[in-house]
Each structure stands twice: as C-alpha cells, then as structure tokens.
Amino acid sequence: MSITLGQYLILSGILFAVGLCGALTRRNAIIVLMGIEIMFNAGILNLVVFWHYQHFATLTPQMFAIFAIAVAAAESAIGLALVIAIYRHYKSVDVDEMRALKG
Amino acid sequence: MNAAFWILSAMSLIGALLAISLRNLVHCVLSLILFFLGIAGHYFLLRADFLGAVQILIYIGAVAVLILFAIMLTRNVTGTEGPRELFGLGWWTGLGTALIVAAVVWVTVDSAPQAATRSPGQAVSSVEQIGKSLLNQWVVPLEVLGVLLTAALIGAVVIALEEVVRRR
Amino acid sequence: MEQLIHQQWLIPIFPLIAAAIQSLLPRKARKLSATLCIGAMAISCVFALRAFLASYGGAHGHEVEHHAERVFTTFTWFSFGTTDLTMGFLLDPLTAAMAAMVTFVGLMIFINATGYMAEDENFTRFFCFLSLFAAAMLGLVVANNLLMLFMCWELVGLCSYLLIGFWYFKPSAAAAMKKAFITTRIGDVGFFIGILLLYWQTGTLDLYTVDGTGALQQADKLAGLAGWWGLSMASFIALMLFIGAMGKSAQFPLHVWLPDAMEGPTPVSALIHAATMVAAGVFMVGRMFPLFIAEAGNWVMDVVLWVGCFTALFSATIAVAQFDIKRVLAYSTCSQLGFMMMGLGAEGLTGGQFHLLTHAFFKALLFLGSGCVIIGTHHEQDMRKMGGLRKYMPITFVTYVIGMLALAGFPGTAGFFSKDLILLNTFHASKLAWGLATFAAFLTAFYMTRQVFMVFFGTWRGGVGEQHGHPPSPHGFGAAHEPHEVPWNMWVPIAVLSLFAIGLGWWEHGYHHFVAPQEVIPADGKGMVMGLSVLVGLLGILCGWLIYGRKTLAHATDPDPLQAMLGAPFTWLNRKWYIDEIYDATIIYVTGVLGRFFRLVDKVVVDGILHAIAWVAWGISQVTRWVGDEFLINGGFDTGCESVRGWGRIFSKLQSGRVQSYFRVLGLGVALLFLLYYLK
Numbered sequence: 001m002s003i004t005l006g007q008y009l010i011l012s013g014i015l016f017a018v019g020l021c022g023a024l025t026r027r028n029a030i031i032v033l034m035g036i037e038i039m040f041n042a043g044i045l046n047l048v049v050f051w052h053y054q055h056f057a058t059l060t061p062q063m064f065a066i067f068a069i070a071v072a073a074a075e076s077a078i079g080l081a082l083v084i085a086i087y088r089h090y091k092s093v094d095v096d097e098m099r100a101l102k103g
Numbered sequence: 104m105n106a107a108f109w110i111l112s113a114m115s116l117i118g119a120l121l122a123i124s125l126r127n128l129v130h131c132v133l134s135l136i137l138f139f140l141g142i143a144g145h146y147f148l149l150r151a152d153f154l155g156a157v158q159i160l161i162y163i164g165a166v167a168v169l170i171l172f173a174i175m176l177t178r179n180v181t182g183t184e185g186p187r188e189l190f191g192l193g194w195w196t197g198l199g200t201a202l203i204v205a206a207v208v209w210v211t212v213d214s215a216p217q218a219a220t221r222s223p224g225q226a227v228s229s230v231e232q233i234g235k236s237l238l239n240q241w242v243v244p245l246e247v248l249g250v251l252l253t254a255a256l257i258g259a260v261v262i263a264l265e266e267v268v269r270r271r
Numbered sequence: 272m273e274q275l276i277h278q279q280w281l282i283p284i285f286p287l288i289a290a291a292i293q294s295l296l297p298r299k300a301r302k303l304s305a306t307l308c309i310g311a312m313a314i315s316c317v318f319a320l321r322a323f324l325a326s327y328g329g330a331h332g333h334e335v336e337h338h339a340e341r342v343f344t345t346f347t348w349f350s351f352g353t354t355d356l357t358m359g360f361l362l363d364p365l366t367a368a369m370a371a372m373v374t375f376v377g378l379m380i381f382i383n384a385t386g387y388m389a390e391d392e393n394f395t396r397f398f399c400f401l402s403l404f405a406a407a408m409l410g411l412v413v414a415n416n417l418l419m420l421f422m423c424w425e426l427v428g429l430c431s432y433l434l435i436g437f438w439y440f441k442p443s444a445a446a447a448m449k450k451a452f453i454t455t456r457i458g459d460v461g462f463f464i465g466i467l468l469l470y471w472q473t474g475t476l477d478l479y480t481v482d483g484t485g486a487l488q489q490a491d492k493l494a495g496l497a498g499w500w501g502l503s504m505a506s507f508i509a510l511m512l513f514i515g516a517m518g519k520s521a522q523f524p525l526h527v528w529l530p531d532a533m534e535g536p537t538p539v540s541a542l543i544h545a546a547t548m549v550a551a552g553v554f555m556v557g558r559m560f561p562l563f564i565a566e567a568g569n570w571v572m573d574v575v576l577w578v579g580c581f582t583a584l585f586s587a588t589i590a591v592a593q594f595d596i597k598r599v600l601a602y603s604t605c606s607q608l609g610f611m612m613m614g615l616g617a618e619g620l621t622g623g624q625f626h627l628l629t630h631a632f633f634k635a636l637l638f639l640g641s642g643c644v645i646i647g648t649h650h651e652q653d654m655r656k657m658g659g660l661r662k663y664m665p666i667t668f669v670t671y672v673i674g675m676l677a678l679a680g681f682p683g684t685a686g687f688f689s690k691d692l693i694l695l696n697t698f699h700a701s702k703l704a705w706g707l708a709t710f711a712a713f714l715t716a717f718y719m720t721r722q723v724f725m726v727f728f729g730t731w732r733g734g735v736g737e738q739h740g741h742p743p744s745p746h747g748f749g750a751a752h753e754p755h756e757v758p759w760n761m762w763v764p765i766a767v768l769s770l771f772a773i774g775l776g777w778w779e780h781g782y783h784h785f786v787a788p789q790e791v792i793p794a795d796g797k798g799m800v801m802g803l804s805v806l807v808g809l810l811g812i813l814c815g816w817l818i819y820g821r822k823t824l825a826h827a828t829d830p831d832p833l834q835a836m837l838g839a840p841f842t843w844l845n846r847k848w849y850i851d852e853i854y855d856a857t858i859i860y861v862t863g864v865l866g867r868f869f870r871l872v873d874k875v876v877v878d879g880i881l882h883a884i885a886w887v888a889w890g891i892s893q894v895t896r897w898v899g900d901e902f903l904i905n906g907g908f909d910t911g912c913e914s915v916r917g918w919g920r921i922f923s924k925l926q927s928g929r930v931q932s933y934f935r936v937l938g939l940g941v942a943l944l945f946l947l948y949y950l951k
Contacts, residue, residue, distance in 0.1 A: 003108045006212045011112050013208030015119055017201040022123025024197030024935045030173055031123060032931065034135050037166065038119050041142050052149040062228055063241050065154055069161055070248050074255035076166050080173040081259035087177040088265070095931045102928030196935045203942035207949050 005053040012049065015042035029083045029093040033076060040072045107148055115141025128174045132167060139163045153230050275325050276342040279360035279413050281318045282370055285311035287406035293399035304395040308402045309381045315409060316374035319367075326367035327785060343415045343479045359415035359477055364786040365624065369412045369554055372628050376546045376635050377405050379764035383639045384538035386761035387646060397437060397536070404430035408547050412554065417466050417476040417486065420555070424462070424519070427548045428455050434543060435535040447531035454528040458518015465511030469562075472496060472504055478558070487561045494565035505565040512559050513575055520552030520608045523582045527851055529605050533597040537642030540597060545604050545638050546631035553611045557624045564618060576616025576697070580704040580711075583609030585848070587714035591721070591833070592844035596641045596654050599722050603678065604634055606711060610693050613708060619696030621783045621790055626689035628782070629775050633677035633686060636768040640671040643757040643765065644726060651733055654722065656827045658729040663754040666762045668727050670769040675723050677772040679716035680808040687808075688776035692792070695800045699793045705800075713807040720815025721833075729823025 019038030026032055044065050051061035087093050118138030125131045139162040146155035237245055289311035293304045345359030381401060388394050407426035414420040429452075436448025469486050470476050472493055479485040490505055498507030516522070521529035532544050543549070556563065556575070563572060583606045590602035607630050614623035645652055647664050661668035677684035680691070690712065698705040731754065756762070783792065818832050834841040843849070925936065 003105060006215070007108075009212045010209055011116075013212070014205055015115060016208070017205035018116070018119040018123060020204060020938055021197050021201035022119075024200060024931065024938055025194050026123060027931075028128065030128060030170060030177070031131060034122055034131060034170065037135070037162075038122065038138065041139070041162070045142055045145060048146060048149050048151050048154060051151070059228055059232060059236055062151055062154060062233065063236065063244075065151070066157060066233070066237075067244060067248060069154075069157060070252065073161050073166055074252055077169060077255055077259045078262070080169055081263040083173055084176050084263045093177045095929055098930065099928030102926060193932065193935060196939060200935065200938040200942045203946060204938075207942070207945040211949060 005049065008049040008053070009046065012042045012046040015045070027094050027096055029086070029095050029098075030080070032095065033079050033083065036079075037072065037076060040068070044068050044072075107144070111141050111144040111148060113141075114138075115145065129171070132170050132174065135170070136163050136167045139167065150227055153228060153233050275322055276344050276360060276362050278318070279322065279344070279362055282315050282322065282374070282413055283406050283409035285314045285406075286402045286409065290399055290402035290406055293395065293402055296395050296399070298392065298395050301394040304398040305381075305385050308398040308405075309378065309385070311402060312374060312378045312381055312405055315405070316371075316378050319370040319374040319409075322362055323367040323371040326362060326364055341479060345415060345477055345480065348418075356418060357416060357477055358419040360413050361415035361479065362413070365554075365557060366413055368624075368628060368782070368786065370409060372631050373405075373408055373412060373547050376631050376768070377408075377542060379768055380538050380542045380546070380635060380639065383541075383642065383761050383764040384536075386758050387538050387642050388536060391536075393437070397434075400430055400433050400437070401538075401542070404434065404543065404548075408551070411551055415478050417469065417478065420558075421462065421466060424515075424551065424555075425459070427543070427551060428452060428459075428519070431455075431532070431543050431548055434539040435532045437535055437539065441534065443531075444534040447528075447534040451528040451532050454525050455518040458515045458525050460514070461511045462515020462518075465508045465515065468504070468508050468511065469493075472508070487559070490561040490565040493562065502569055502571065503566040505562045506569040506571045509559065509562040509565075510571045510574065512562070513556060513571065513578075516552035516556050516612075517578065518552070519555075520549050520612065521582075521605050522552075522578050522609060522612060523585055524850075526582060526586065526605050527854065530598055530601045530847070533595070533601050537597065537638060537645060540601070541635045541638030541642065544601065545634035549604060549608055550611075550627050550631060553608060553615065553623060553627050556612070556615050557620055557627075560615070560620050563615075572616050572618060574616070576613055576700055576704055579609045579612030579614070579616055580697070580707050581609070582606065583613060583711040584707050584714075585609075587711045587718065588844055589847050591714060591718045592831075592841050594654050594831075594845075595652050596644060596657070596722065596726065597638070597652060599654075599718060600634070600637055600641060603637075603715065603718070606715060607634065607678070610690060610708065610711070613704065614693035614696055617693075617696035617700035617704075619693060619790070619792070620787045621792065622689065622692035622696050624786060625779060625782050626686075626693055629677070629685035629689040629772075632768050632775060633674045633684075633772040636670060636674040636765050636772055637678065639761070639765045639768070640667055640674060643667045643761050644671075644754075646757050646761065648733055648754045653827070654725045655824065655829075655831075656733045657726045657731070657754075658733075658823060659727070659731040660754055661727040663731070664756045666756060666766065670762070670765045671727065672723060673769040673772050674765075675719040679719050679812060680712060680804060681812075682805050682808075683773070683776070685772050685774070685776035687805075688779040691801050691804050692779065694804050695793065695797055698796055698800050709803060709807055712804055713811045716808045716811025717815050720812045721819045724815060724819035724823060728820060730825070732824065732827040 016039050019035045019040075019042060022035030022038065023032050024035075026035065047061050047065045047068070051065075083093055086098060090097055115138050118134045118136075118141055121134035122131050122138055125134060139158065143155045143158040143163075146152075146158055286308070289307040293307055296304055341361070341363035343359055343361045343363075345357045348356045348358045350356070381398075384397070384401065388397050391397065404427060407423045407430060411420055411423035411427060414423060432448050432452040435451050436444050438444045439448070466476070473484070473486045473489045475484055475486055477485045478487045480488070493505035493508065494503045496504035498504040500507065502510065518525045529544060529549070533540055535543075563575070586602045586605035586609060590599050590606065593599045593602060607626070611623045611626050611630070614626060643664065644657070644660060644667060647660070647667065648657060651657060673684075677686040680687045694705060694708055694712070697708055733754065783790070818836075822832075824831075831841070834845075846852075925932070927933075
C-alpha cells in the first residue's frame with residue numbers, strides 16, 4: 001500500500017503545528033525564527049506533495065516551491081539581521097523584553 | 104517505500120520537535136538541520152530531485168549556518184536562554200493553538216475522500232526541464248527573485264551593520 | 272334725572288383720584304396735596320349739589336302729586352362662572368341729601384384742616400388720607416349695592432384707623448387706632464352675616480333693580496319667610512345689619528372706641544367721628560329701612576329704640592363729667608347718635624335722618640371750634656386750664672355758642688327741630704324711652720353749657736404754661752403764651768357752618784316731604800312734647816349757668832363744682848362707668864387667654880406638624896441621597912468607571928508591545944477560524 005495524499009498532508013499539518021507552537025511559545029527570538037522556518041518548510045512540502053499526487057502536467061508547483069524557498073531564505077536572512085541589530089540594542093534576544101511598543 | 108516515508112517522517116518530526124524544545128540553542132539548530140534533512144528526503148521521495156538538492160543546499164547550507172552565526176553573535180555567556188516560562192499563559196496559548204490547527208487539519212484530511220484514495224502520479228521532473236522553464240516561462244519571476252535577493256542582501260547588511268560606522 | 276344717574280360715579284371719583292395722586296407726592300408738596308384734596312372735594316360738592324337739586328326739583332315739580340323718584344344703575348364688576356358680581360349707583364332723596372351734606376361739610380372741614388395741621392410735618396399724608404376717606408364715604412352714600420356699600424364701609428373704617436393713629440408714635444394714639452378698628456370689626460361680623468343672609472334669601476346684593484328683584488324691593492317677600500328667634504327673615508337680617516350699625520355708630524356696648532378716637536387730629540374728629548363716618552351706621556339703617564319695617568310689630572325696632580335710648584342717656588351722663596374739651600364732644604356725639612337710632616327705632620325715618628343732617632353741621636362746627644380753641648391755646652385740651660377765651664377768640668366764641676345752642680335744642684336752631692321730631696316719634700313708641708330721652712336732652716344742654724362757661728368765660732387759667740417754642744403768631748394777636756384767634760382758613764368754615772346750624776332746621780317740613788312723604792308724623796301730643804323739650808333745654812342751660820357761669824373756676828387746680836356737689840358719683844361718671852375696665856377684665860382677658868392658648872396650639876400642633884413634615888422631607892432627602900445619589904449614581908457611576916478602567920487594564924495587556932503575544936493572538940484567531948470553518 002503506497003502512501004496516500006492524506007498521510008502526507010497530515011504530516012505537513014503536524015509539522016506546521018509544531019512550527020507554530022515553537023513560534024508562539026519560545027522566548028528566544030532565534031528559536032521563533034526557527035519555528036517560522038519549520039512552518040515554511042511544512043508549507044512547501046505541502047506544495048510538492050500536491051504536485052506529486054495531483055498529476056499536474058506542468059512544473060508550476062515546483063517552480064512555486066523553488067521561489068518559495070528562495071524567498072524564505074531571504075526572509076530568514078533579514079530576520080536574523082534584525083535580531084542581531086536588536087541584540088545590540090537590548091543586549092538580549094528575549095522577546096519578552098522587547099516591549100517598547102507597549103500600550 | 105513506505106518504510107522510507109515513515110523513517111523520514113519520524114526524522115523530520117523529531118527534528119522539528121527538538122528544534123523548538125531544546126534549551127541549548129546550538130542543539131536546537133542542529134536538530135533543525137535534522138529536520139531539514141528529513142524534508143529533503145521527502146522531496147526525493149516525491150520525485151522532486153532538484154528541490155531536494157536545493158533544500159539541502161539552501162536550507163542546511165545557508166539558512167542553518169546563518170542561524171548559527173546569529174546565535175554566535177547574540178550569545179549570552181552560557182549560550183542558554185533565561186528562565187523559561189514553562190506552563191505560563193503564553194505557553195498554553197501556543198500549545199493550544201498548535202493543537203487546534205493540527206486537529207483541524209487531521210480531521211479535514213480524514214474527511215476528504217480523495218485524500219485517502221489518491222495514488223501518486225508519474226510526474227517526473229528533471230533539472231533540465233526546470234532549467235528550461237525557468238528561463239522561458241519563468242524568466243520574469245526569476246529576475247524579480249534576483250532583485251529581491253539583492254535587496255535582501257543589502258538590507259541585511261545595512262541592518263546588521265554596527266553603529267560604529269554610523270557614528271562617524 | 273335719567274342721565275344724571277349715569278354720572279353719579281362722578282361724585283366719589285374725584286377724591287379717589289386725588290388720593291391716588293397724593294399718595295405719590297413727597298412730603299414737601301404740602302400746598303399741592305391740600306389743593307388736590309380741597310379741589311377734588313369741591314368738584315364732588317358741585318356734582319352732589321347738582322344731583323341734589325335735580326332730585327329735589329323732581330320732588331317739587333309742577334304737579335302736586337309728583338314726588339322724588341329713585342333712579343339707579345348697575346354695572347357688572349366681575350363675573351365668575353355663571354354668577355356676576357354687580358355694583359351700582361343710586362340717586363334717591365336720602366342719597367342726594369346725604370351726599371350734599373357730606374361734600375359740603377367735608378369741604379368746610381378740609382379748609383379748616385389746612386390751618387389746624389399747618390405746623391405738622393406729615394401734612395401731605397394727612398390730606399391724602401382725608402381724600403381717601405371722602406371717596407370711600409361718598410361711595411358708601413351713593414352705593415346701590417351691598418357689596419359696594421360694605422367695601423366702602425370697610426374703607427372708611429380703614430381711613431378712620433389711619434387717621435386716628437395719624438400720630439402713631441404716640442402710644443395712646445396707636446392703642447386708640449387699634450381699638451377703633453377692632454371694635455367696629457366686631458360689629459361688622461353682624462353686618463356681614465346680614466349681607467350673606469340677604470344674598471342667600473334674595474339672590475342679589477343690589478338694593479334696587481329695574482325688574483324689582485332688588486334686595487330691598489323683596490322686603491315684603493322676606494317678611495313672609497321665617498327667620499330665627501321668633502323673627503321673620505327680613506327682621507332677622509335687619510337685626511344683623513343693626514349690629515354693624517352699632518359698631519360703626521358707637522352704640523352701647525360697642526361705643527368704647529369713639530372717645531379714644533379723639534387721639535386723632537381734631538379735623539379728623541370733626542369729619543369722621545361727628546359728621547360722616549359714625550353717621551354711616553345711622554344712614555345704613557335708614558337705607559335698609561324697608562327691611563326693618565317689613566314685618567309689622569317685630570322686636571328689632573324695639574331693640575334699635577332701646578339701644579339708642581340707653582346710649583343717649585348713658586353717654587350724656589359721662590359727658591357731664593369730662594375735662595377734655597374733645598371728650599365732652601365725643602360723648603356728646605355718642606349720645607346724639609343714640610338719639611338718631613332711637614328715632615329710627617320709633618319708626619321715624621324722617622326724624623332720625625334729619626337729625627343726622629343737622630347734627631353733622633353743628634357737631635362739625637363744634638369740633639372745628641374746639642380745634643380752633645386748641646390751636647389758639649397752643650395745643651391745650653384740658654378745659655380746666657382754659658377760660659375767658661371769649662376775649663381772645665371772639666369769632667370762635669360766637670360760632671361755638673351757636674353750635675352749643677343748636678345741640679342743646681334751643682328754639683329756632685336746627686337741633687331744636689330735629690330733636691323735637693325724634694322726641695315726638697319716641698313719645699308715640701314708648702313713654703319710658705321718651706322720658707329717658709328728655710332727661711338726656713336736659714343733660715345735653717347742661718354739659719354743653721358747662722363746657723362753654725368753662726372754656727370761654729371767666730379768666731384765662733392757662734397762664735404761663737410750658738415752653739412751646741412757638742413763634743409769635745403772624746397776625747400779632749396776643750403774646751407768645753396767651754391764646755389768640757385763629758387765621759381765616761380756620762374761622763371762615765365754622766362761620767359758614769354756624770349759618771347752617773341756625774337755618775337748616777327750618778327745612779324740616781321740606782325734608783320730610785322730600786325723603787319720606789309717605790310717612791305719617793303723629794300729631795298727638797306734639798305741643799306737649801315740643802313744650803317739654805324746650806323747657807328741659809332751657810333748664811339745662813340754666814343749671815349750667817348756675818353751677819359754672821356765676822362763679823367760674825379761678826385756677827386750673829380748683830375742683831369742679833359738680834364734683835364737689837356729687838362726690839363719688841362724679842368720679843364714676845368721669846371714669847366712663849368703668850366700662851373699659853370691665854371689658855378689660857372680662858372680654859379682653861378671655862381673648863388674651865384664648866390668644867395665648869392658640870399661640871400654644873400654633874407652636875405645638877401647627878409648628879409640630881410643620882416640623883414633622885420638614886423632618887420627614889429631610890429624612891426622605893437623606894435616604895434619597897444615600898440610596899439614590901451616593902449609592903446608585905455615585906456608586907453606579909464610580910463602579911461603571913472602575914469597571915471600564917478594569918477592563919481597560921485587562922485589555923491593555925493585549926498591547927504588551929511584545930511581538931510574540933501579538934503573534935499568539937493572531938495564531939489563536941486563525942485557529943479558531945479554522946475551527947469554525949470546519950464546524951460549518
């Protein structure tokens with residue numbers, strides 16, 4: 001019995017949930033970014049799974065996936081640069097301490 | 104083939120879980136790499152060879168290293184974070200949200216009849232095909248992507264630049 | 272005469288307008304005030320005389336049978352609902368003669384008053400009150416309506432109050448003004464009951480109406496209705512009205528205010544308490560006469576007769592023993608009013624009303640004369656300190672003697688004719704009353720003679736007297752403390768009045784024909800009565816001369832010869848039979864007790880209820896404050912604000928500034944959306 005679409009989707013769903021949990025729960029900004037990366041990957045996996053199981057004639061989902069990966073990478077670069085800049089200012093990467101916008 | 108799926112799934116799942124739960128940041132990154140590997144494996148399993156290679160190259164080779172650099176640059180002395188707020192309101196919110204999402208997805212998928220019966224297709228992608236379509240159909244997005252990456256590069260450099268430079 | 276009645280309102284209106292203007296004048300406007308007063312009265316006099324002549328002309332028209340008509344007019348004063356309150360004017364012989372007398376005598380008195388009050392600083396106010404009084408009295412006389420009559424009745428009472436207490440800063444004057452008002456008010460209770468009964472039984476307050484429904488026109492109908500106390504309704508009403516007349520005309524027992532009213536200035540005494548206001552009671556009885564005689568043989572007429580008779584005798588006895596020149600005249604007025612009432616009680620309308628007319632002239636003359644004496648002797652009023660004034664004040668002396676003779680009933684004078692008529696009527700009503708009245712006539716002659724001899728004959732006993740700060744009189748008569756004659760504006764009026772005192776009596780027959788032609792004057796015993804009254808008059812003068820004239824008092828402190836003769840009774844008469852003291856001990860005392868009791872009731876019950884209500888209101892307000900204001904409003908409001916602030920505090924935690932918490936909320940929201948989407 002081969003793996004069904006459903007199983008793959010459940011997998012990517014669980015991975016997405018794990019990434020979401022990490023992003024919402026951890027206090028370290030870098031871990032949060034890591035959680036976001038996990039969520040990204042789960043999403044892109046979803047894309048590829050659908051390409052594989054939906055008999056797409058074109059390579060469009062793959063292209064989408066390639067571009068998504070590229071954008072994700074750019075985004076993580078910017079995010080980490082921000083974290084570094086914030087670290088310089090706050091001397092810590094604890095998100096709980098970054099509440100200058102409070103109120 | 105199923106076994107590969109299960110092994111790879113376990114790998115990525117464990118990697119993800121560890122990535123968000125370990126105390127030591129570097130350990131987190133390492134398990135993140137494990138996760139990426141698992142995903143790459145899934146890509147290979149799904150006959151998206153190029154994507155799998157790209158995943159390894161980009162995510163593990165660039166993003167994970169970048170995160171490591173960031174950790175190194177933003178270290179606390181011990182490299183660990185401060186006291187955790189385990190079982191705090193935020194923790195429960197996060198967990199709850201995740202669980203809800205997971206549950207919804209699971210149940211949705213279970214209730215969709217197609218998801219159960221769909222069998223994998225025969226689509227194969229080759230690097231040649233991808234390259235050709237990148238430069239024919241997808242050339243504009245490619246170029247835009249180039250611009251985006253350039254912008255991201257410059258932006259990251261500017262943001263992370265030390266203030267010492269500005270004070271001059 | 273028809274158009275004249277519609278101008279009848281002109282008679283009282285001028286003094287009223289004058290009073291209104293004078294009330295606004297400053298104190299310095301003395302000449303203006305006096306001019307307005309006298310001018311208004313003169314105009315009213317002209318109109319009154321015109322009305323009189325028109326009415327009299329109707330009486331003595333070309334036809335023998337033609338006699339004076341009675342014309343009247345009414346107007347609506349105000350209406351409420353379906354009933355109207357009307358007022359009206361009347362012109363009949365009684366009114367015409369009375370109005371002419373009031374205006375003319377009033378005019379004389381006003382002129383005299385300019386001299387009497389010349390040194391008083393409240394001159395302007397005095398003439399304002401005089402004008403008001405004149406307006407009210409004339410309104411009373413021309414009224415065709417009991418409401419208007421009563422209003423004017425009360426107004427003259429008010430003016431009497433104001434004028435008696437003109438020098439209100441004197442405690443005796445303040446007491447006298449109150450006494451006058453309150454005593455007449457007691458009588459007015461009866462008057463008012465009478466008016467109410469009349470209105471109730473006849474449905475109208477008009478005396479005469481065109482369709483014969485006037486109160487007096489229904490007298491026969493009322494005589495047929497049964498009243499109380501064995502009387503018909505007409506007679507009972509008459510009795511009640513007579514009680515009012517008793518108060519106003521100072522009949523016993525409500526006479527006590529009249530002597531004390533002498534506290535007012537002498538022109539006031541002349542006008543109000545001799546000629547006009549006190550005569551209003553007699554006039555009112557005369558006006559309401561149809562009610563009095565409607566029921567044949569009722570005992571109200573007997574009451575009137577005996578009250579009058581007793582008052583006449585009683586006051587005459589007191590007058591004999593008085594030393595104040597005005598008190599003698601006051602009691603004399605009281606006595607003469609008693610004569611008038613007695614005459615009316617004997618069913619002699621002519622006699623009573625004619626005596627009223629003549630009495631007004633010579634009593635005003637006497638009072639004004641006494642006023643001249645008082646001014647001439649620099650405000651001396653005790654007769655024992657006077658004497659020999661005929662040398663100093665000849666004009667006053669002559670006119671005063673004329674007045675005295677008229678009052679004593681000296682043959683030929685006005686008083687002789689009118690008093691004689693009364694005595695004749697009384698003779699036919701009750702021999703006893705006639706006898707007592709004749710004795711009172713004797714006393715009248717006696718005390719007047721006593722007064723004249725004490726004041727004008729003998730030697731001047733005033734002598735050195737007190738310092739007055741009185742400047743030498745402008746006409747240079749006598750030195751600063753010697754008596755002097757009065758200026759022309761004081762003796763001319765009394766000279767005019769003395770002419771009437773002599774001559775008016777001869778009009779008796781004309782008056783009878785004019786006012787009450789249907790009345791039959793009994794002819795039996797006329798000669799005997801007349802002769803006896805002349806005799807007692809001369810006898811009284813003789814006794815007066817014997818006791819006071821032959822040997823006049825030498826010094827002011829000499830005892831009164833009569834006192835020496837009578838001893839203790841003299842003191843009793845001098846003290847007015849101790850009536851005031853009796854009243855004080857009984858009625859006043861009881862009233863005082865009641866007053867104190869009610870004051871206590873007021874304090875405890877009424878104030879107690881008031882305090883209780885206030886306390887309850889305060890309590891309610893406190894409760895409302897606690898519950899309503901503090902608890903509900905403040906508390907509610909505060910709680911509301913607090914809860915808003917609390918919720919704000921809670922919600923502001925959402926804006927923590929922490930990205931992760933925003934992210935959490937976002938994620939939770941998306942998850943819930945998924946859930947909802949799935950559940951759909």
